[in-house]
Amino acid sequence: MSRPSLKRSRRRKDRPSPDTLMSPEGVPLTLRVAGIGVRLSAQIIDVVITFTAVVCVMILLGLLNLTTPQTLYAIGAMAFFLIRIPYYIVTELVWNGQTLGKRMLKIKVIGHDGRSLTTHAVVLRNLMKEAEVFLPGTLLFTLNAATPLLSLLSFGWIVMAFLIPLFSPHRQRLGDMLAGTHVIHLPVPVLLKDLVREAPAKTAAGGKFVFLAHQLDHYGAFELQTLEGILRVEERQMATATYNHHRKTMAEILEKIRRKIGYADPVRPADHPAFLKAFYAAQRAHLEQRQLFGDRRADKHHAVAGNKR
């Protein structure tokens, strides 16, 4: 928890990305920090859920004749207060850092050091949420023009509470900082099929595309993976118009590649996907091999960058 103050003087660019977390195995893992927008959305879902619960309780109390018009507001405020605070704490405890809203949007609270969420952290970050947003928020609602100073103060307080995460690399609000937590996107593992494991791409006539080594020296990993994205579009279902548009994009890409690498033979439209797949396989094989020899090519500017060095 304690951080040597010397570390603070490290320059900004030396710091690891906020998205990476060093596992005990020594392999840096990626846990993407959740932004303000998605967290606010989850919060709104939670407020709607708790508010619905309050309305139900109020209707029940009304049916039991326990409320009068004079006390309606006070009881309502109390019910909201008494439902809201336990709701956040209990859900985050039971689902290990996820309220219902967070579950829906697939975000999760984790310990800042990557360890388990302690009860203390959950309680603290949710109590601070009251102090940061809800209390000044209700104050803002109940105050009127007669007390401009207090209204301004609570408004300024809320603005500050929302600004603090913007300046923190882990998008931590005050409660997160105190509790030592931050919120991440829960990664969803989906394994798409390997494009090069499919049958080797052939032309309609049964021939194969052959690329020479110098033809594969133009591009880097970025272009390769962009091409991979384009090829994977074919795996999806799509409308005819979209498909035609996709074929047009492919044709343009193919022309660009052909010109760049100096591939002389013309490619018939029916062979476009096969050509691109074959090029992808050859290019990936080439780049992966270069990488094994210590020559990482990030993008097509690798030659220029290499010369500069």
Next chain:
Amino acid sequence: MDQTVGTTGFGGAGFGSTGVLRSARFRAEREADWRTLEKLVTEAERKGLHRMEFAAARDLAACYRRATTSLAIAREISLDRALLDYLEALTARAYLCVYAPQERLGGLVRRFFTASAPQAMRRSWFFIVIGFLCMGLGALTGYLLYFENEAWYFVFMPAELAGGRTPEATTGYLRSVIYDTNPDQSGLGAFATFLFSHNTRIAIFVFGLGVFLCAPAIILTFYNGISLGAIMALHVDRGLGWDMGGWLSVHGVTELSAICIACGGGVQLGAAILFPGAFSRRAALQRAGRDAVKLALVAAVMLLVAALLEGFLRQLVQDMTTRYAIGWGVGALWLTWLLLAGRARA
């Protein structure tokens, strides 16, 4: 034209005998293992790690370690975006299952009341004493100022809090407020109203604002003490001192103590920022927060009890002595709990 893609003039070292890319073979060989891990992770997330079978939990840890190795290798040898994304997501998720599982929740509430809360209170006795001092000195100030000049009363006492109990009110009116047999609110409504009355707000603010270098917490508590002293002085002046004391005791002992404890928590946070000692300010704040939060929770529970006493009991009990007995009896219970609970058995 009948060559394989691999023999394109650079030896084909990336290909095995099957003519498949090294990275593709790497993936094919391990894919089943990753799928197993995926299943185990889903199970662990659904059931919780401590409810999984031994074999499954053991496999989860082993598969996770193999997957991190795969990830490290894949980052070096593969340019397959699909594979890299999948492994990143899978290992991250498995990491959370293995290293950040859910903490056990059994006995959480019981542990809080029987051990951690009273222990935290005893650890931070100094700050709680500061809280009580702020309130006490404030009350003394208000009391003395009232006797110096009655006009001070209007300075300290917000009109809506006084509820007509001003130096201009008749003694009869003051007595009627204290022994009010027919209040306009009772039961749940009164409970709610009292809970969200002035004092709860004060308690929340003295705790929350303590972070700002203690000053707001101390000033607010002191100010609250002043109004308390002033209203006491008003009643003492009219010869109603003991009656007012009884009226206030029923809930006040608990409620005002809650404010003092909340103030103690706030001051503790502020002190961590002012005097962080050997830690960075953030680390000091995090350390202080461990006890301060427990003080805040205790204060919240006490405020709830105070609202119960105020909403249901105060109007039922009209006898002064009984009021004193109830108020201070409950106070003694709090003190006993604070002093005796959670001590290790000798």
